[in-house]
Amino acid sequence: MFDLALLVQGLPLLLAGLWNTVWLSACGLALGFLIGIGVCSLKLSERGALRRLGGAYISVFRGIPLLIQLLFIYYLLPRLGLDIPAWVAAIAGLALCSGAYLAEILRGGLLTLPVGQVEAARLLGLRGRTILTRIKLPQALRATLPALLNEVILLIKASSLISAVGLAELTRTAQNLAASSFLQLQFYLAAAVLYCIVNISLALLAGQLERRFEKGRA
Amino acid sequence: MNQSAAKRGAGDVMLEARGMSKRFGDHTVLQDINLSIQRSEVVCLIGPSGSGKSTLLRSLAFLENYDDGEVFVEGELLGYDRASDGRRVRSRPSRLSDVRRNMGMVFQQFNLWPHLSVLENVMEALLRVRGMKRDDAHRLALATLEKVGLAEKAGAWPNRLSGGQQQRVAIARSLAMSPAIMLFDEPTSALDPELVGEVLQVMRQLAEEGMTMVVVTHEMGFAARVADRVLFLDQGHIVEQGPPTRLFRHPQSPRLAQFLGNYLERNSLFEAAPALNRVDD
Amino acid sequence: MDFSVLTDHAGEIGSGFLVTIWTWVGGVLAGVIAGLIMAVIQLSAGPWVRGVLRCYIEVIRATPFLVQLFLLYYGGPSLGLSLSPMAAGLIGLGIYGSVYFAEIFRTGFTSIPRGQQEAAAMLGMTPWQIIWRVQIPQMLVLILPALVNFTTILGKETPVLSIITVPELTFVLTGVGAETFAYVETLLALCVGYFLLAELCSRLGQWLERRASRYLTQGVQQRRALKPRESAA
Numbered sequence: 001m002f003d004l005a006l007l008v009q010g011l012p013l014l015l016a017g018l019w020n021t022v023w024l025s026a027c028g029l030a031l032g033f034l035i036g037i038g039v040c041s042l043k044l045s046e047r048g049a050l051r052r053l054g055g056a057y058i059s060v061f062r063g064i065p066l067l068i069q070l071l072f073i074y075y076l077l078p079r080l081g082l083d084i085p086a087w088v089a090a091i092a093g094l095a096l097c098s099g100a101y102l103a104e105i106l107r108g109g110l111l112t113l114p115v116g117q118v119e120a121a122r123l124l125g126l127r128g129r130t131i132l133t134r135i136k137l138p139q140a141l142r143a144t145l146p147a148l149l150n151e152v153i154l155l156i157k158a159s160s161l162i163s164a165v166g167l168a169e170l171t172r173t174a175q176n177l178a179a180s181s182f183l184q185l186q187f188y189l190a191a192a193v194l195y196c197i198v199n200i201s202l203a204l205l206a207g208q209l210e211r212r213f214e215k216g217r218a
Numbered sequence: 219m220n221q222s223a224a225k226r227g228a229g230d231v232m233l234e235a236r237g238m239s240k241r242f243g244d245h246t247v248l249q250d251i252n253l254s255i256q257r258s259e260v261v262c263l264i265g266p267s268g269s270g271k272s273t274l275l276r277s278l279a280f281l282e283n284y285d286d287g288e289v290f291v292e293g294e295l296l297g298y299d300r301a302s303d304g305r306r307v308r309s310r311p312s313r314l315s316d317v318r319r320n321m322g323m324v325f326q327q328f329n330l331w332p333h334l335s336v337l338e339n340v341m342e343a344l345l346r347v348r349g350m351k352r353d354d355a356h357r358l359a360l361a362t363l364e365k366v367g368l369a370e371k372a373g374a375w376p377n378r379l380s381g382g383q384q385q386r387v388a389i390a391r392s393l394a395m396s397p398a399i400m401l402f403d404e405p406t407s408a409l410d411p412e413l414v415g416e417v418l419q420v421m422r423q424l425a426e427e428g429m430t431m432v433v434v435t436h437e438m439g440f441a442a443r444v445a446d447r448v449l450f451l452d453q454g455h456i457v458e459q460g461p462p463t464r465l466f467r468h469p470q471s472p473r474l475a476q477f478l479g480n481y482l483e484r485n486s487l488f489e490a491a492p493a494l495n496r497v498d499d
Numbered sequence: 500m501d502f503s504v505l506t507d508h509a510g511e512i513g514s515g516f517l518v519t520i521w522t523w524v525g526g527v528l529a530g531v532i533a534g535l536i537m538a539v540i541q542l543s544a545g546p547w548v549r550g551v552l553r554c555y556i557e558v559i560r561a562t563p564f565l566v567q568l569f570l571l572y573y574g575g576p577s578l579g580l581s582l583s584p585m586a587a588g589l590i591g592l593g594i595y596g597s598v599y600f601a602e603i604f605r606t607g608f609t610s611i612p613r614g615q616q617e618a619a620a621m622l623g624m625t626p627w628q629i630i631w632r633v634q635i636p637q638m639l640v641l642i643l644p645a646l647v648n649f650t651t652i653l654g655k656e657t658p659v660l661s662i663i664t665v666p667e668l669t670f671v672l673t674g675v676g677a678e679t680f681a682y683v684e685t686l687l688a689l690c691v692g693y694f695l696l697a698e699l700c701s702r703l704g705q706w707l708e709r710r711a712s713r714y715l716t717q718g719v720q721q722r723r724a725l726k727p728r729e730s731a732a
Contacts, residue, residue: 063697065655068689071673075682160563164662171566178573185574192562192570199561281617315623329618333636342632343622395622
């Protein structure tokens with residue numbers, strides 16, 4: 001059931017898989033964050049059509065399961081003549097999906113800002129975009145940092161689905177090792193432990209930040 | 219006051235604390251409390267906020283577990299059982315409920331259950347604890363609501379009622395279980411001033427009917443007129459106790475004198491006749 | 500595009516749809532029951548049991564659902580636990596869901612004022628009666644949005660079951676796609692199908708919330724903060 005020698009042998013591969021998981025998720029998050037800011041400003045726009053567009057993006061990319069989105073990108077783009085590498089498809093999938101969630105998180109953060117601050121900025125003659133980037137976003141970011149970290153955890157977990165489109169991230173690596181060694185339990189457990197280490201550290205960090213902010217506010 | 223002499227004759231001890239202490243961490247909230255309450259006696263606990271009077275009352279009901287000493291309800295030890303090796307262990311919930319079966323409690327925040335109607339609030343324990351038939355419980359609940367003057371609100375939701383009405387429902391809920399002793403934890407402190415009277419009226423009526431009552435209150439007028447005995451608590455000690463006339467007219471300890479002084483000052487600013495002048499009405 | 504593939508395989512697709520619904524409903528039911536039990540244990544057990552349960556919850560929350568499924572389905576046999584894909588899928592969904600439901604219930608329990616339990620205890624109600632008659636009815640209204648929300652999330656996890664060959668909607672439609680090369684049509688059908696399911700679920704939830712709040716919430720302090728974070732998957 002367990003074979004320590006094989007585990008030690010497979011460990012470098014697992015760690016390489018973990019590295020792939022982490023950087024794919026990080027890229028997905030970074031790109032998703034940009035998408036999130038865009039969608040969030042659509043959603044907060046004064047024009048009804050733009051607001052609806054933002055809303056539609058959010059409900060489509062939150063409503064359709066990530067696995068289906070990944071399959072869509074993976075199978076469809078090549079058929080449209082776009083021959084993209086698997087890792088680009090993976091990052092795109094993660095980014096598009098997390099963009100929808102991040103937009104909602106940011107919107108939540110922006111909506112909690114006191115109206116008075118924006119009014120004060122406007123009276124000082126700051127323009128709309130300046131107000132957004134210099135006053136609203138920095139505060140929204142700080143207020144939503146714990147939620148953002150939580151989103152990172154969710155994204156790292158979601159990235160396991162990339163294995164379905166054949167990319168050798170952590171889950172896929174474990175799958176390969178498990179299949180070739182017939183030590184299914186051992187290698188899946190190893191993958192689970194690695195996920196736990198990363199995600200529980202992130203969760204602890206999120207908790208720490210949350211406490212610090214609460215103290216700062218009190 | 220007037221009926222107290224007749225009441226005292228009853229003589230059995232309903233509730234007793236012997237050397238009870240209570241700590242929160244390093245902080246001692248109650249120290250060596252000795253207290254004995256007779257049948258039909260009305261005892262009011264007064265004292266500055268933080269003096270431990272609410273904690274004392276809650277300990278008498280074992281909503282707070284006291285650390286040292288003992289509390290007896292009609293002679294039965296409350297909250298703990300003797301283990302075979304002589305040490306005491308916390309009672310199981312069923313045993314605890316059994317010891318306080320004759321005890322009712324009314325809270326500052328009413329604590330009505332908002333998902334049940336007024337009538338259902340009163341019926342709930344009759345059905346599930348007393349095991350009464352639905353018809354009987356219904357009849358008794360209505361009769362009890364009638365007693366506190368709220369029969370017409372039986373179908374209402376608790377949160378649609380005024381604070382005073384809610385507190386009367388809470389009294390009815392407790393009363394329906396026909397307790398022999400009732401504890402009141404600042405029953406009027408959460409009420410708007412104009413709603414205090416209706417609740418005190420119900421409590422006074424209970425006292426006149428001979429209910430044994432322990433009341434934590436800031437209503438000195440009520441204490442003066444209804445209590446047989448007033449206990450003044452400060453910093454976890456019973457500093458002084460006695461009949462209200464003596465305590466209010468001739469406080470022995472400087473702390474009680476100061477407490478009453480503050481109280482009078484606050485309440486007599488705009489009133490020609492503060493409540494204490496009517497002690498013997 | 501030629502959507503006749505869909506009508507040609509209507510029978511399989513229909514059964515896949517039913518399997519999706521069944522695993523979803525089954526997973527939610529198992530998760531709610533197990534989650535409620537875990538929440539009640541956390542409420543009443545000693546520090547040791549609570550600590551162990553806490554660790555279990557954190558571990559399940561920190562690992563991807565897919566890895567849990569693999570552990571259960573492929574790793575199970577080495578522990579003498581051989582499950583069919585369907586059974587593994589249902590149990591997996593149940594386990595994954597239970598820890599989130601447990602957290603929802605726990606927050607619900609702690610959001611009800613303590614005084615209400617004290618009042619019930621003083622009237623002689625047993626701890627069980629207090630949980631069932633005082634805490635759960637009120638808590639359900641408070642946590643309904645969170646319950647609906649997570650039920651939708653769990654529905655969006657069901658396509659993952661296709662990876663361990665549970666014959667649900669994704670499995671059937673990707674199979675049809677591979678067989679007929681009609682990838683676009685089948686994937687579009689999947690998108691529409693799951694989107695509609697998610698919409699249906701949230702509409703149903705909103706309707707339930709309206710009914711529940713009309714019926715019950717009169718004065719239970721509403722705490723919207725109860726709504727948990729949505730998952731990215």
